[in-house]
Amino acid sequence: MASPSDMRLLILGNPSDLADLVESLAAAGSWSVSAEAQEAMDYDIVLLDGEAVIDPEWLIRFDHERPEALILASRKVADEQAGWSQIRHLVDDLYDSRAELLERLPFIIKRILVRDDRRQQFEAVFEHAVDAIIIIDTKGSIMRMNRAAVRVFGYEMSEVAGQNVSMLMPQGYARNHDRYISNYLRTGHAKVMGIGREVTGKRKNGEAFPMELALSEFESEDCRYFAGFVRDITERRRLEHEILRTSEHERRRVGQDLHDGLGQMLTGISLIAGNLARRLTMEEHGLADDLSEVTEMVRDADRMSRNIARGLVPVELDGEGLAAAIEGLCVNARKFFSVDCTFVEEGQPRVKDSSAASNLYRIAQECISNAVKHGRATQIDVSIKNIDDSLVLEVKDNGVGFPETLSEDRGMGVDIMGYRARVINARLSINRREEGGTIITCVLSSPDL
Numbered sequence: 001m002a003s004p005s006d007m008r009l010l011i012l013g014n015p016s017d018l019a020d021l022v023e024s025l026a027a028a029g030s031w032s033v034s035a036e037a038q039e040a041m042d043y044d045i046v047l048l049d050g051e052a053v054i055d056p057e058w059l060i061r062f063d064h065e066r067p068e069a070l071i072l073a074s075r076k077v078a079d080e081q082a083g084w085s086q087i088r089h090l091v092d093d094l095y096d097s098r099a100e101l102l103e104r105l106p107f108i109i110k111r112i113l114v115r116d117d118r119r120q121q122f123e124a125v126f127e128h129a130v131d132a133i134i135i136i137d138t139k140g141s142i143m144r145m146n147r148a149a150v151r152v153f154g155y156e157m158s159e160v161a162g163q164n165v166s167m168l169m170p171q172g173y174a175r176n177h178d179r180y181i182s183n184y185l186r187t188g189h190a191k192v193m194g195i196g197r198e199v200t201g202k203r204k205n206g207e208a209f210p211m212e213l214a215l216s217e218f219e220s221e222d223c224r225y226f227a228g229f230v231r232d233i234t235e236r237r238r239l240e241h242e243i244l245r246t247s248e249h250e251r252r253r254v255g256q257d258l259h260d261g262l263g264q265m266l267t268g269i270s271l272i273a274g275n276l277a278r279r280l281t282m283e284e285h286g287l288a289d290d291l292s293e294v295t296e297m298v299r300d301a302d303r304m305s306r307n308i309a310r311g312l313v314p315v316e317l318d319g320e321g322l323a324a325a326i327e328g329l330c331v332n333a334r335k336f337f338s339v340d341c342t343f344v345e346e347g348q349p350r351v352k353d354s355s356a357a358s359n360l361y362r363i364a365q366e367c368i369s370n371a372v373k374h375g376r377a378t379q380i381d382v383s384i385k386n387i388d389d390s391l392v393l394e395v396k397d398n399g400v401g402f403p404e405t406l407s408e409d410r411g412m413g414v415d416i417m418g419y420r421a422r423v424i425n426a427r428l429s430i431n432r433r434e435e436g437g438t439i440i441t442c443v444l445s446s447p448d449l
Contacts, residue, residue, distance in 0.1 A: 006031075007031040007032075007044040007045065007109065007112065008031065008032045008033075008034065008042060008043045008044055008045075009025060009031055009032070009033045009034070009043065009044065009045045009046075009047065010034050010035075010037060010043040010045070010046045010047070011025070011033065011034070011035045011046075011047045011049055012035075012037065012046065012047065012048050012049070012052045012053070013035075013047075013048070013049040013050040013051060013052040014050050014051040014052070015035060017050045017051065018035045018049065018050065020098075021047075021049060021098055022034075022035055024098070024102060025102070025105075028102055028105055031044075037058070041061070041062050041065050041066060042066070043062075043066065043069060044066075044069050044070070044112050045069065045070050045071075045072065045108065045112065046059075046062065046069065046070070046071045046072070047072050047073070047074075047101075048071070048072070048073035048074065048077045048081075048091070049073075049074050049077065049098075050074065050076065050077070051076075051081075052073075052077050052081060053081075054077070054081050054083035054084065054086075054087060055083075056083050056086040056087050059071065059087045059090055060087070060090065063090045067119065068112070068115045068116045068119040069112070070092045070093070070108060070111065070112055070115075071087075071090050071091050071092055072091070072092060072093050072094070072095060072101070072108070073091050073093075073094055073095075074094070074095055074096075074097075074098075074101075075094050075095070075096055078091075078094055089223065093108075126144075126146050127146050127147050128147070129146055129148055130148060131148055131229050131230060131231050132145070132146065132148040132149035132151075132152045132153070132229070132230040132231070132232070133145070133146045133148065133149060133227060133228070133229055133230070134149050134165065134168070134227070134228045134230065135225055135226070135227050135228075136165045136225065136226050136228070137223065137224070137225055137226075138181065138223075138224050138225075138226075139164075139181075140164045140165050140166065140181055141162050141163065141164060141165070142160045142161060142162065142163055142164075142165050143161075143225065144157070145157050145160060149230065152201070152203075152211075152230060152232045153168055153201065153202075153203055153204060154203045154204030154205060155168075155204050159204075165228075167202075168201055168202055169199075169200070169201060169202055170200055170201075170202050170208050181226075197212070197213060197214075198210060198211070198212055198213075198233070198422065199211060199212075199213050201230065201232075209232060209234045210232075210233050210234060210237050210422070210425075211230050211231060211232050211233055212230070212231040212233055213228055213229070213230055214228070214229045215227070215228055215229075216229075237422065237423060237425075240419075240422075240423045241355070241423045241424070244355060244359070244420075244423050245355040248354065248355050248358045248359075251358075252354075255308075255309040258305050258306075258308055258309040262305050263302060263305050263306050263309065266298055266299075266301055266302035266305060267302055269298050270295055270298040270299045270302055273291060273294055273295040273298055274295045276291055277291040277292040277294075277295050321350065321351070321357065322349070322350075322351055322357045322360060322361060322384065323343075323345045323349065323384060325357075325361050326343060326361060326364050326382060326384065326393075327343045327345075329341075329343075329361075329364060329365055329368055329382070330342065330343040330368070330380075330382055333368050333372065333380065337372045339371075339372060339377060339378055339379065339380055340378060340379045340380070341368065341379075341380040341381075341382065342380070342381050342382065343382045343383070344381070344382070344383040344385075345383070345384055345385070346383065346384070346385035346386070347385055347386045348386075349384050349385060349386045349391045351391060351444070353424070355424065356424040356426075356444060359420040359421070359423070359424050359426075360384075360391075360393055360424075360426075360442065360444065362416075362420055363393065363417050363420055363421065363428070363440075363442050364382060364393060364395060366413050366416065366417050367382075367395035367417070367440045368380055368382070368395065369413070370413055370414075371395070371397035371399055371438065374399075374400075375397050375399025375400050375401070375402075375437065375438060376399050376400055377397035377398050377399035377437065378398060379397065379398045380395065380396070380397045381394075381395070381396045381397075382394070382395050387443075389445060390443050390444060390445045391443070391444045392441065392442070392443050392444075393441070393442040393443075393444075394439065394440070394441050394442075395439070395440045396433065396437065396438070396439045396440075397437045397438055398435075398436055398437040399436075399437050399438060400436075400437075401432045401433070401436060401437055401438055402430050402431070402432050402438040414430070417440075417442075421442055424444060425444075425445070426442050426443060426444040426445070427441075427442070427443045427445075428440070428441070428442050429441045
């Protein structure tokens with residue numbers, strides 16, 4: 001932290017009228033006093049005195065580079081000089097006379113030392129935080145970024161200073177950002193302020209990546225700012241995707257073992273038992289009926305094992321693939337739930353990644369189940385289609401509609417759908433329909449990649 005003997009004072013005013021003030025200030029302490037601005041801008045105090053000619057751009061730049069410094073002005077400057085309205089929010093204090101200024105100097109120096117101490121504490125936390133931190137003003141302009149943010153986004157601070165923060169977002173998110181800030185400033189209603197949510201960021205090289213974002217608001221020098229705390233969760237998503245892929249692989253292996261192993265054995269047993277039952281019946285053996293019953297039970301077990309296998313491996317990527325599996329869901333919904341459930345396939349949407357296909361199937365399955373159990377729907381319309389380079393799964397129902405606020409004791413279905421969408425880098429949205437009911441949309445970009 002700086003000491004009083006290290007401090008530098010700059011006085012801006014009419015040179016012919018500053019000699020006495022420079023001499024008085026130099027005599028009042030061991031700090032250095034100058035009446036001419038240097039390019040380095042390493043001043044601790046700037047005085048706007050007498051007939052100072054205000055250069056707003058210089059002062060704004062100085063305040064940005066030396067936020068811990070103090071800017072003081074005489075009331076004559078505040079009352080008489082042009083350009084005051086542009087820099088008044090930068091001025092820390094006013095003094096009525098030079099005598100008052102000299103009297104208050106010890107307190108001003110103490111104020112500088114305290115501010116510098118707090119700044120150093122803030123810088124230590126800000127710059128060495130593990131998470132990326134971005135500070136913006138109410139216009140969305142980037143004011144500060146810490147070292148972690150530089151690593152995450154790939155930009156140097158000099159490249160983003162004063163730029164709109166939307167440059168760190170993909171186009172779809174960027175379009176809504178300024179509107180979100182203006183709506184919050186107008187209404188005070190914030191959907192993500194103070195809480196975390198998962199969004200998508202964009203690096204300097206154009207790469208989109210998943211991140212957790214938490215926002216907070218603060219005031220400094222009568223100005224409002226927002227701080228965004230960002231955590232890159234790319235590696236977490238990769239690991240989750242790998243875990244889910246492994247889980248789906250094991251599910252598929254168990255399903256195939258049931259179908260090809262146990263199922264085949266049960267089929268063989270039922271054939272042998274059936275032949276024996278027929279022979280015993282022809283011989284009018286007393287155990288013929290019992291063996292016929294055993295044969296039927298083995299066949300039931302065979303059918304059950306095959307049904308379980310189909311449940312474990314619902315999506316086969318050859319043939320009709322995902323579309324056929326989802327259409328099967330609609331058939332079962334009509335059969336077991338007595339609802340009108342239709343399926344439409346537009347174009348020939350294909351998903352080469354078996355994990356993505358399985359997750360889309362599970363999302364559709366959960367949507368239909370929720371529409372029947374919780375939405376009390378009688379009509380469900382399911383569709384998959386290609387739009388540009390994306391596959392779109394859409395489920396609409398005519399039920400009671402989705403609540404705007406989820407209760408604390410809600411089931412896990414909605415959370416699991418969101419999780420499944422995130423791990424395959426899809427976007428899931430749940431909205432109420434104007435005509436009643438719910439529409440759930442899952443968009444998977446570049447499904448063939």
